[in-house]
Amino acid sequence: MELIRGIHNIRAQHYGCVLTIGNFDGVHLGHAEVIKGLLQDAEKHQLPSTVMLFEPQPQEFFAKDNAPARLTRLRDKLSLLAKLGVERVICISFNQQFANMEAEQFVSQVLVEKLGVKALTVGDDFCFGKRRRGDFALLKTMGAELNMDVKSTASFRRLNDRVSSTLIRHALAAGQLEDAKTMLGHGYAISGRVIHGWAKGRELGFRTANIALKRQVCPVNGVFAVRAKVGDKELYGVANIGNKPTFNGTRALLEVHIFDFAQDIYGQFMHVELIKKLRDEKKFETLTQLTAQIADDVTAAKQCFGLN
Incomplete structure (x- = not known):
């Protein structure tokens, strides 16, 4: 699996991909379902499956010690994503400069011009760009104009609830390791x-x-x-x-x-x-x-x- 560290390291040979964006903290079963769909898109379009994530995670950048507890460090995320079959990971340095990027600029300059994203998958509650002004609706609108197929992830459920990093954190904090394992898909x-x-x-x-x-x-x-x-x-x-x-x-x-x-x-x-x-x-x-x-x-x- 190829790791690209930072937007500045995206090269001409990286143009053309199918992409999903998120923190992927824990790389749990919900994330595995997203990756499964990503791999299907990659096969359909004959393009590399690509995951974009952030270091530090955005809430860590903004909230510091008040941020949610982190489940996995970058090295562990990369290992788990590789096991799921992801071909490429782009790790964005989440700093003030990136946080100040306008949502439209991120879509046009990064997703379209640099990466040539053909199919994009994000959560329907995904927000991005300066002051989190970008959302799923903006992506759908711009995607239609720029020939980029945009779709949302479906919630994956276990233990009668939506599998999420938040729910896994609660299980771990309560010492419920088996419940956490059920949602993670691994210990x-x-x-x-x-x-x-x-x-x-x-x-x-x-x-x-x-x-x-x-x-x-x-x-x-x-x-x-x-x-x-x-x-x-x-x-x-x-x-x-x-x-x-x-x-x-x-x-x-x-x-x-x-x-x-x-x-x-x-x-x-x-x-x-x-x-x-x-x-x-x-x-x-x-x-x-x-x-x-x-x-x-x-x-x-x-x-x-x-x-x-």
Whole structure:
């Protein structure tokens, strides 16, 4: 799958495509249905299937720490979109200059002149351009004038509700991992490179692999039984997602204690799937209390995998 970073990197060879635009946060089953339609358009028109998304996500740019919790980082989105068969992703840098672009300018200069979009799929509530003045109706009108077929996505339903990133965030925040999985079509996971932490886990007798969350707001918090992958190794463990309140931490981390594992994996890429929420994160008065609780968490997590 080809990744184009920024409008300035769209070249002449990228002219001519079928396109969908959105955040694709989580790349859930609703998104998968959109991609299915995109691939059908690509086959019909014999043009590359193309997804346009934004970094940061628009609400992150405008609302900062008050933005909705992000489900997936860009790297994870790209991996999931590639698995769905997308040929090309255009990642737009969402900055003040882009936010100030008039809706009509975006359609005529970017979608038509640069990309030569033949078929465009967006949500019927899609808004874009300066002060969000552009909408589906504008796209339909301009599309008819510019020979660009414009259609809206149909809502995909699971659990008697419309599948959406918002609903998945609510399920994750409530610890309802199975409900989230049903809507995502895959287990919820966090991935990244293993970094050096405070080494507090090692001092307590529970060595951890640490991953920076690299998002303004994380949708999950607490202690979880997890399945992890490093390279081709599938591993099991218990993880804490939070800011270590016992140590008065301020930076949220994913900390994974892998069972019966002592290899040095600093700098390696780790994929961590959350299997079951065990408890909320809490502050302990003493390290003895914390150590005892971690031991209980390890036991509970091992029971999830039948390892006791």
